Amino acid sequence: AQSVTQLDSQVPVFEEAPVELRCNYSSSVSVYLFWYVQYPNQGLQLLLKYLSGSTLVKGINGFEAEFNKSQTSFHLRKPSVHISDTAEYFCAVSPNAGNNRKLIWGLGTSLAVNP
Amino acid sequence: DTAVSQTPKYLVTQMGNDKSIKCEQNLGHDTMYWYKQDSKKFLKIMFSYNNKELIINETVPNRFSPKSPDKAHLNLHINSLELGDSAVYFCASTRGLAGDNEQFFGPGTRLTVL
Numbered sequence: 001a002q003s004v005t006q007l008d009s010q011v012p013v014f015e016e017a018p019v020e021l022r023c024n025y026s027s028s029v030s031v032y033l034f035w036y037v038q039y040p041n042q043g044l045q046l047l048l049k050y051l052s053g054s055t056l057v058k059g060i061n062g063f064e065a066e067f068n069k070s071q072t073s074f075h076l077r078k079p080s081v082h083i084s085d086t087a088e089y090f091c092a093v094s095p096n097a098g099n100n101r102k103l104i105w106g107l108g109t110s111l112a113v114n115p
Numbered sequence: 116d117t118a119v120s121q122t123p124k125y126l127v128t129q130m131g132n133d134k135s136i137k138c139e140q141n142l143g144h145d146t147m148y149w150y151k152q153d154s155k156k157f158l159k160i161m162f163s164y165n166n167k168e169l170i171i172n173e174t175v176p177n178r179f180s181p182k183s184p185d186k187a188h189l190n191l192h193i194n195s196l197e198l199g200d201s202a203v204y205f206c207a208s209t210r211g212l213a214g215d216n217e218q219f220f221g222p223g224t225r226l227t228v229l
Binding site for chain 1: 119155156157158160163171205207214215217218219220221222223
């Protein structure tokens with residue numbers, strides 16, 4: 001079985017500051033890793049994903065994440081945030097083998113960017 | 116062109132009523148999902164269909180019944196609505212069953228049970 005822990009439920013930050021949203025996972029098998037973003041009153045959309053290869057993954061809107069297998073982490077970063085980045089961010093994992101490949105979701109991190 | 120659409124966007128109803136939410140995707144995907152998001156933003160998968168076949172059925176009261184008339188549509192019918200059913204319900208779709216595929220979400224249906 002897999003589980004996902006997002007270590008911060010809320011992250012307040014000032015505009016143009018860097019931000020890191022932390023995600024750790026637990027799994028007995030190899031996994032694919034995802035970050036999704038949910039803007040206010042909208043559905044979720046994919047920010048980025050790690051499937052294999054380079055451990056540094058770049059996504060949309062200037063976000064990137066680094067897969068660290070030894071620490072079972074997949075932290076999301078952005079060097080300079082904008083007001084428009086205010087949203088809920090979800091980390092998710094999916095086993096990369098087997099028939100039941102549903103996404104296992106973290107509880108989300110609310111990013112609030114202040115002027 | 117909306118990729119995944121849901122109707123209605125808002126649904127306000129009394130306890131005990133029966134209601135349906137509809138979902139359609141025009142992406143040609145094989146797999147569709149229903150999620151429930153509570154007031155704390157916790158996202159819980161309810162059901163998943165692949166080519167009209169039920170493949171995921173989480174621990175959901177049997178008052179909830181999904182129906183997939185074809186692979187582009189997945190509807191959710193809820194009987195005898197309860198206060199605890201108030202939430203935002205999201206439909207999503209993805210290509211195939213492989214876990215590496217992106218899920219595309221609809222805009223959500225906010226259900227309020229009074």
